[in-house]
Amino acid sequence: MTARVDTIALTGIRAVPVEVQVAISAGLPAFAVVGLGDKAVTEARERVRAALGRLGLTLPAKRILVNLAPAGLAKEGSHYDLPIALALMLGIGALPSGVLDGHLALGELALDGTLAAVAGVLPAAVLAAETGRRIICPAASADEAAWAGDRHAVIAAPDLLGLLGHLTGRSTLPTTPEPRLDGEPPLPDMADIRGQPVARRALEIAAAGRHNLLMIGPPGAGKSMLARRLPGLLPPLAPAESLDLCLIESVAGRGQVRPRINRPFRDPHHSASAAALVGGGNRARPGEISLAHGGVLFLDELPEFARPTLEALRQPVESGEAVVSRAAMHVSYPARVQLLAAMNPCRCGHVADPMLACNRAPRCAADYQNRLSGPLLDRFDMTIELAPTPPAAILAHGPGEASAPIRARVLAARARADARNRGFAGLDEAPAHLRRPMTNAELEGTALDRAAALDGPARELMLRASERLRLSARGVTRVLRVALTIADLAGRERIGRAQLSEALAYRRPPGPAAGLRAAGPPHDRGGPHARPSHPPQ
Numbered sequence: 001m002t003a004r005v006d007t008i009a010l011t012g013i014r015a016v017p018v019e020v021q022v023a024i025s026a027g028l029p030a031f032a033v034v035g036l037g038d039k040a041v042t043e044a045r046e047r048v049r050a051a052l053g054r055l056g057l058t059l060p061a062k063r064i065l066v067n068l069a070p071a072g073l074a075k076e077g078s079h080y081d082l083p084i085a086l087a088l089m090l091g092i093g094a095l096p097s098g099v100l101d102g103h104l105a106l107g108e109l110a111l112d113g114t115l116a117a118v119a120g121v122l123p124a125a126v127l128a129a130e131t132g133r134r135i136i137c138p139a140a141s142a143d144e145a146a147w148a149g150d151r152h153a154v155i156a157a158p159d160l161l162g163l164l165g166h167l168t169g170r171s172t173l174p175t176t177p178e179p180r181l182d183g184e185p186p187l188p189d190m191a192d193i194r195g196q197p198v199a200r201r202a203l204e205i206a207a208a209g210r211h212n213l214l215m216i217g218p219p220g221a222g223k224s225m226l227a228r229r230l231p232g233l234l235p236p237l238a239p240a241e242s243l244d245l246c247l248i249e250s251v252a253g254r255g256q257v258r259p260r261i262n263r264p265f266r267d268p269h270h271s272a273s274a275a276a277l278v279g280g281g282n283r284a285r286p287g288e289i290s291l292a293h294g295g296v297l298f299l300d301e302l303p304e305f306a307r308p309t310l311e312a313l314r315q316p317v318e319s320g321e322a323v324v325s326r327a328a329m330h331v332s333y334p335a336r337v338q339l340l341a342a343m344n345p346c347r348c349g350h351v352a353d354p355m356l357a358c359n360r361a362p363r364c365a366a367d368y369q370n371r372l373s374g375p376l377l378d379r380f381d382m383t384i385e386l387a388p389t390p391p392a393a394i395l396a397h398g399p400g401e402a403s404a405p406i407r408a409r410v411l412a413a414r415a416r417a418d419a420r421n422r423g424f425a426g427l428d429e430a431p432a433h434l435r436r437p438m439t440n441a442e443l444e445g446t447a448l449d450r451a452a453a454l455d456g457p458a459r460e461l462m463l464r465a466s467e468r469l470r471l472s473a474r475g476v477t478r479v480l481r482v483a484l485t486i487a488d489l490a491g492r493e494r495i496g497r498a499q500l501s502e503a504l505a506y507r508r509p510p511g512p513a514a515g516l517r518a519a520g521p522p523h524d525r526g527g528p529h530a531r532p533s534h535p536p537q
Contacts, residue, residue: 003090006104006133007083008124009075012331013247013286015123017104017131019069020080022087027063033084035068037075038283044078048085050111051160057094064088074329076283079118082107082136085160099167103155104128105136113160117141119253122148122246129153136163142176144250144257151176184262187232190406191399192225195389199226202384202506204406207233208413209440209485211478212317212339212379214302214508217386219349223342227298228265230340232403233410234295236261238437241294244334248293251333252286263295270304274312279333280324289316290333302343303371310376313339317379338441339379345369352387381441381478383508413488414439424450440481440488452480458500465504479503 003022008015031045045066049059066084068075083105089095106124108116115138125148128135134153137145142156154176157163165171193200199215203226206213215223237245242259249257268277268288279287289297299305316322320336346365350356358364377383418437424447443451454462466476483495483503490499 001091003087005083005087005090005100007080007106008104008120008127009073010077010120010123010251011073011329012333013123013244013251015120015127016073017127018073018075020083020087021067021069022084022091023065023067024060024091025063025065029061029063031059031064031066033066033068035066035071035075036073037068037080038077040078041068041075041080044081044084044109047078047081047109047111048088051081051085051109051113052088054111054113055094055161055164057089057092059088060092064091077118077120078108078116079106079120081109082115082138082160085109086136089164094164095167102133103136104131104133107136107138107141107157109160115139115157115159115163117255120251121145122250122257125149125154126247143179146176146179147246147257147259151178179258184260187262187403188225188229189232189403190229191402193222193229193400194394195400196222196226196386199384199386200400200406202382203230204233204410205482205485205489205506206230206338206340206382207406208410208489209381209417209481210338211381211441211482211485213341214377214380214383215340215342215386216345216383217342218344218352218388221386221388223386224300227267227296227300227340227342229403230296230338231263231265233407234263235407235411235414235437237263237294245293245295248286248290248333252291254291264292265296265298266292267298267300270299270301272305272309274306274309277309278312278316278324278335279322280326284324284326284329284331286333287322289313289335289337290322292337293334294336295338296340297337299339299341302341303368307371307373311373314376314379341380343369343372345385377508378472378474380508381482382506384506409489413485416488416491417485420451421447440485443481443484444477448477448480452484452495454480454495454500458495458497461497461500461504469504469507471507475507479507482506 001024005020007018007020009018033042033045052059068080086095086100086105090097090100104124106118106121108118110116117138117140121137121141121144125135125145129149134155135145136155139156139158142154145154145156152175155166155173156176157166157173162171162173166173190200202213205211207230215226217223237260245264246257246259266288272288275281275287277287277289279285279290316335317339321332322335323332345351346361346368348358348364351361351365414437417440421438421440421443471479483500486499486502487495
């Protein structure tokens with residue numbers, strides 16, 4: 001006798017159909033699971049045997065073969081427990097034939113027959129909705145499954161006994177309730193920042209154009225405080241972005257997955273491995289850069305990260321996609337993030353203060369900053385240096401400008417950029433709920449040339465600055481993108497000399513210790529549009 005039940009395998013954030021086939025035949029008693037499954041899959045037979053025993057169902061003393069088709073696709077995870085158990089119940093006649101047609105099942109079985117939540121329920125529910133099938137899942141994953149579409153197409157069971165009664169008509173499981181969108185906690189406000197006009201201005205520009213930003217300053221300058229306020233300046237997630245993020249969190253097994261409005265903010269510890277940041281491991285899972293998709297990845301104490309770990313970020317930051325390659329698999333996860341980083345200028349952090357600096361200054365600054373490679377630093381569109389705000393200035397200053405008006409300017413600049421950039425890039429217009437806005441950080445090639453056209457004086461300044469700062473081709477591109485964002489914030493149609501000059505001021509000069517200008521007076525002079533340095537004139 002042969003029985004079949006549909007389930008899924010995960011490839012990146014997509015669910016791929018898998019058929020669980022069970023054959024019960026004469027022969028020596030055996031229970032084998034084939035189909036390129038991992039350890040969790042092969043151990044499913046013991047969990048299934050124990051769970052069926054709790055229902056009073058005994059497997060026949062025959063040869064039982066479970067095949068997960070297609071056999072060449074790697075299968076990972078414990079969500080195959082439930083479809084294997086259901087297929088066996090069909091095979092021994094505990095369930096009527098055809099009752100599971102048009103259904104897709106996944107879930108982990110405990111030894112007492114209860115169903116535990118598993119990763120990947122949302123991608124499975126999306127696949128079920130696309131193919132016109134109902135989904136059977138653990139009750140703990142009911143909300144996640146309901147986000148994919150019709151909640152009436154979700155059969156959420158707390159245990160195998162309740163599911164058996166529902167499928168045979170002896171009892172009825174409750175209908176999955178409407179998924180609720182819990183209120184998100186309020187985001188930190190920029191009003192808490194006292195002083196630091198250059199940093200505030202740089203953060204606004206970075207938010208408007210989705211530019212990568214590096215902050216260099218001594219301990220207590222407010223780098224982490226500023227970083228945590230960036231999400232409050234960003235526009236809400238578009239529906240397509242929210243769905244992608246939910247799929248990533250579901251595949252990663254992040255517990256209850258719900259669509260969100262605020263953009264994610266991830267700040268991994270500097271001891272994180274390359275697999276933790278980019279993704280991978282024995283069972284390939286999304287890393288921090290993918291969990292921050294659509295939002296901010298903040299790397300505090302940047303030089304303290306292992307160098308190979310930071311180098312592994314270069315490609316995902318540039319392409320917006322994290323690719324995990326293994327001998328048996330090749331998966332990719334979305335990783336479109338805004339990279340934000342902070343670091344001290346040296347190991348002790350006080351190279352600019354002769355009273356606090358260590359006895360190796362300024363050599364310690366060069367050694368410390370040499371931990372970061374040039375190609376990695378080239379990925380940052382903007383670099384600023386912060387000096388601590390003096391206590392007297394903190395007491396003299398009232399609350400800074402709140403996040404709300406800054407966010408309004410950012411939204412206006414992004415709307416202007418999106419309308420222009422999509423036209424220059426020649427992208428087809430799609431419904432608003434199916435596309436995400438195109439930011440200046442994504443412009444390249446001909447589209448950037450057309451959007452960031454320079455007049456004569458600005459072009460001359462760009463040529464002189466590129467020679468003096470020894471800018472790479474990537475560096476020139478990023479300067480033009482930042483200048484375009486500054487023009488958008490100012491409501492200008494074209495980049496002027498002033499906008500280009502400010503963009504160049506945020507470009508980190510070359511050299512191993514090119515972040516030591518903080519030795520001079522604090523930058524908190526000159527108002528909200530003060531520049532962090534003087535570009536070539």
